[in-house]
Every structure is written in C-alpha cells, then in structure tokens.
Amino acid sequence: MRKLLLARVFFLGYAFMLVVCVSTAQTVPLNLSDAIKTGLSNYQSIQAKRNYVNASSALVQNARNQYLPDVTASIQQAYGTINGQFGAYSSMAGASTIGSSGPTYSSQNWNAAFGSIYLINTNWEFVSFGRLKSKIETANKQLLLDSADLTQEKFVQGVKIAGAYLNLLITQRFVQNAQSNLDRTVFVQQTVIARTRSGLNAGVDSSIANSDVSSAKLTLIQAINSEQQQRNLLCQLINIPPTVFNLDTNFFANSPSAFSTNFAVADNPQVQFYKDRIVLSSSTEKYLQKSINPGLNLFGTFQGKGSGFDYNYTPLSSANYSKNYFDGINPNRYNYLFGVGIGWNIVSLAKIKQQVRAQQFVTAAYQNEYDLVSTQLKDQLLLSDQQIENARKSLQEVPIEYKAASDAYLQKAVLYKNGLTNIVDVQQALYNLNKAEIDLSVAYINIWQALLLKSAASGDFDLFMKQVK
DSSP: OHHHHHHHHHHHHHHHHHHHHHHHTOOEEEOHHHHHHHHHHHOHHHHHHHHHHHHHHHHHHHHHGGGSOEEEEEEEEEEEEOOBOOOOOOOOTTOOOOOOOOOBOSSOOOOEEEEEEEEEEEEEEEEOTTHHHHHHHHHHHHHHHHHHHHHHHHHHHHHHHHHHHHHHHHHHHHHHHHHHHHHHHHHHHHHHHHHHHTTSSOHHHHHHHHHHHHHHHHHHHHHHHHHHHHHHHHHHHHTOOOOOEEEOGGGGTOOOOOOOOSOOGGGSHHHHHHHHHHHHHHHHHHHHHHTTSOEEEEEEEEEEEEESBOTTOOTTOTTOBOOOHHHHHSOOEEEEEEEEEEEOOTTHHHHHHHHHHHHHHHHHHHHHHHHHHHHHHHHHHHHHHHHHHHHHHHHHHHHHHHHHHHHHHHHHHHHHHTTSSOHHHHHHHHHHHHHHHHHHHHHHHHHHHHHHHHHHHHSOTHHHHTTOO
16 A cells, blocks of 8 residues: 555656646747747748749849840960862751861862951840740749749748647646646545545545546646647747747637638738739740740841961962961951841741640649639638637636536535535536636637638738737
C-alpha cells in the first residue's frame, strides 16, 4: 500500500511538473497582430513570391526595351591569304567560312598580309503591326498575376496564422481545464481516502477515486501533447524557432460584434488570382496570334576597311603587298548603306495555329478552375454564416451550463464529505463541471473561428482583425 501511494505521488508530481514547465516557460508574449506581421515578414513562400514579382517587373522593362534598335559594333583584325575562285556556296547554321576578296589565280598562292574591318550596323524594327505592343501587354499581365499571387499568399498565410493562433489558444485552455479537473479529482480522492480510513465509506470508493485521478492525469498529458503540436505548427507558420507563447486570452472574455461585410466572393484575393490567370492566358493568345505579323525594318551600316594588299595587286604583280601589321590595320576604304526592309515568315501561320489552339484550351481550363474556386468560396460563405449563428446561440447557453455544473459539483462535494451522497454522484458532478469548462472555452473560440471562416471566404480579413482587441 505504501509503494502504491508513493507511485501515485510520483506520477502526480510528474504531471504537475509538466504543467509547471508549460506555465513557467510562457515568457514570450504574442498577440495575434504581431504573429501575423512576423509570419508575413518571415515566411519563405511569401519571400519567394515577392521575388517573382520583382522578376516580372524586370521582364516588363525588358519587353519595352524591344522597341530599341539593335546597334552592333565590330572590330576585326586578321592575317591571311586572298585567293579567289569562281563558284557558289551558301552559309549553313553552325558552320562558318572565310570571306576573302582577291584576284583569281590559276594556281594556289600563299601570299598573306594583315587585314582589318571596322563596322557599325543598325537594325530597327520600327513597325511590328502590334506584335511588340502585345508582348508588352502580356508581360504586364504576368506582373499583375504575380502580384495577385503575392497578395493571395499573404492573405492565405494571414488566415492560417490566425487559425493556428486560435487553435493554440484553445489547447492552452484545455491544459488549464485539465489541470483544474485533476486538482478537483485529487481533492475528492483525499476526501475519499480519509473517510475510508475512518470507516465511514466502503473501500471501493477509494478505488473509484484512484481511477478518476489516473484518468484526469492521462487527460492532462494528452492536452499538453496537443498544445505542443499546435505550438509547433504556429512556430512553423511564422517561421521562428520553437518556443512557448503567452497568448492573448481576451478571446475568452470578448466576442465579435460585427459579422457583415460588403465584400463579395469576387473580391477575394484567391479568386482575383484565378481571374488574373485567365487574363494572362487570353493576352498570351493575342500575342501568339500577332506573332505571325511581318516586321518593317530600318537598317544602316557604316564600314571601314584596311588591307596589306595594294589596290593594284594582281596575279601578275604579286609583290604589291605588305606584311606590316600597321599597314594592314589602318582603314583606307569606307562604305555606308541604309535602307528599309520587310520580313515575313509566310509559313508562320501554320506553325502558330496549334500554339494558339493549345493556349485557348489553357484559358478554358483556367476558367473552369476559377468557377470551381468561386463556387467553393460561396458555399463556404454560407457555411460561415450558419456557424456564426450556431456559435452565438452556444455562447448564450454555456454560461448557464457552467454555473449549474459548478454549483452541482460544490453541492455534491460537500454532501459527500458529510456522508450524504455517494461517489457516483460526485463523479458525475466532476464530469459535468469539466465538460462545462471546456464548452465555455470552445464556445468563445468557435465564434471567432466562424468569423475567421467568413473573412477567409469573403476576402475581407479586416472584418476579423478590426475586432481583435
């Protein structure tokens, strides 16, 4: 009997230390607005989407820069022969050849000298028949989509953090409720043991009381485990090392007063993101259709050229050349050229047709997903109104339940202590009081969670945040 009593004392001490550790470790005060602010600043997915927006902004500027002309400057200095030969050839992709201008010999000649060419070439597509404009519009639509994605991510993350905050808050309250229930159960156990030892109660009462204490300890351990899991989840969402928080308990003392919003589902950042995907896909369709248009180009070239071969170098006067480096790189002939040209790939229509068709299917798929998300959020908005109504009704009833259960427990405990009732009545009173405590806490959190659900469905997050004290 002594060993059993020591074991019970040890187990009770262990459970008590768990609670003490939880309560004393709550050294980091954290209100909901600070949690959301920290999460929006630290969370990696938000940082990534912010970088996507910066990348899209740079690509918009890059698309605008396509209006600028191409200006190429080239300097070339080389040493080689200038054998000429009659014949035709064409350049091929990936292959290069030598462009030599010189007389045609009857046999191979190995005379070589330095030569140079200095070139500035300009090409400007000043009319693209809407192709470049469409490309810029598509780049702008991509920027809008990435911005909407960032806004959506911040909105969703804020809702997730608020939900995790409320879940952690209720699990912390469950730990307190479990500890209070354990304290009451231990008090009853002590009363039972005292009366059993004095012969006023049967020995079976002590066994029942011991069972109740063990059950209360297990409930406390489960509550602590649940609280630790929710705490870890909140730490992940705000991207900070695991720690213990002292949360704002005003949620258990106040309930929201405003439940209506002027936002429609179409204003939800999540819906806006899906809508902007459709807009981008439609813009891509137009760009692909316009990509078959021709281009009108202005071009111009100015060239300076030098050579170690004299103007009168011929097969009969092959000595008229110099191997001096500076004679070859000094330009002594200049040419210029400018003009207007138009270019059009006449088979581009056949090539682009299937790309346009594929993009149209993508647009249709985005429309289907937009309709799906809109329908789901509309249903969620209706559900949130129903849950708000149910939570408000519950909040009116639970104080009555709690007061009645508290009075009943106090009455049964006093009656049992004086031998006027049995242990079963005390058990039932304990159970009812513990349930009433839990129901009271849950009722307050439920109404806040229902409001959060409505904010998430409508997209009006301020509806929730403005009522957080």
